[in-house]
């Protein structure tokens with residue numbers, strides 16, 4: 001009798017374990033099936049990247065003794081023909097560190113009204129560097145030399161001295177718009193003639209270069225500092241490198257420390273970035289091609305009011321009044337597709353290395369079926 005009861009209990013337990021296991025498995029499958037187009041920051045490290053991270057040789061980077069971090073910093077600097085690099089946990093930190101080393105409190109920084117350094121870094125430039133932003137409503141996030149010239153403050157005790165111009169290439173809020181080398185050269189000339197400094201938020205600089213065909217070395221010649229992110233289209237889980245002269249990077253190292261960004265065995269993460277440099281740049285054009293296919297689909301749909309020109313991997317579009325953002329996102333969610341609401345009627349898709357042709361086909365079907 002006792003044995004039968006035990007057997008019943010045991011089989012119940014097995015049954016519950018099997019049900020729970022199946023449920024967990026299905027949950028994981030559903031999560032894996034999700035097409036996440038909110039940002040290119042949602043990518044997960046590939047098998048090859050994880051293997052590179054696993055195999056990384058590491059040390060204490062605050063002591064400058066992590067060989068993989070050192071290699072990444074030098075390799076990124078060499079790629080852009082710049083003297084030195086500094087590995088930081090985020091693009092926000094590389095941008096804020098650049099502003100800190102290139103300005104003095106009470107000075108002014110010229111940037112686009114949509115610039116990440118102004119709009120999405122929590123007012124960091126005022127807090128960290130004591131500077132104000134002089135905003136220009138540019139062309140989809142891009143500034144022209146004339147715009148900049150018009151906003152340089154005259155020498156006057158009432159005005160904050162203009163000291164820095166910051167560009168973003170590609171422009172996130174501008175829908176992935178990019179500068180050509182020629183446009184950046186013109187800005188460089190103006191900046192030098194006016195004794196200013198020039199920073200590039202190059203979170204997606206490789207997306208821009210994939211389209212223009214310009215070389216990173218030519219870009220490197222134009223800027224005092226460049227921030228290059230590995231956790232966007234390049235698919236690494238974390239990290240950005242700030243590039244500049246050796247002298248500036250020495251200063252930046254101290255700023256990174258005071259910002260709390262000194263990491264220890266960061267080589268595991270740097271290995272992912274090195275892997276990305278070697279493997280994930282050439283393929284960026286695939287993301288751009290898929291983004292353009294989405295653009296073409298959106299332009300055919302009656303519930304779409306407007307689509308910003310798609311230049312790289314970011315698609316920003318406006319819904320007409322027949323469909324709210326909430327309903328649109330809700331319908332996508334029914335098909336395990338995620339997108340980002342960027343303002344009232346505006347939605348953003350960003351293509352990336354975890355977004356395949358198969359997912360593109362499904363997305364197009366869902367969009368056409370709405």
Ligand SMILES: Cc1ncc(COP(=O)(O)O)c(C=O)c1O
Nearest residue numbers: 090091092093116168172201203
């Ligand atoms: C243009 C641009 N700059 C900087 C950043 C900041 O990068 P992080 O999220 O690593 O701080 C982002 C993030 O998306 C970005 O799009």
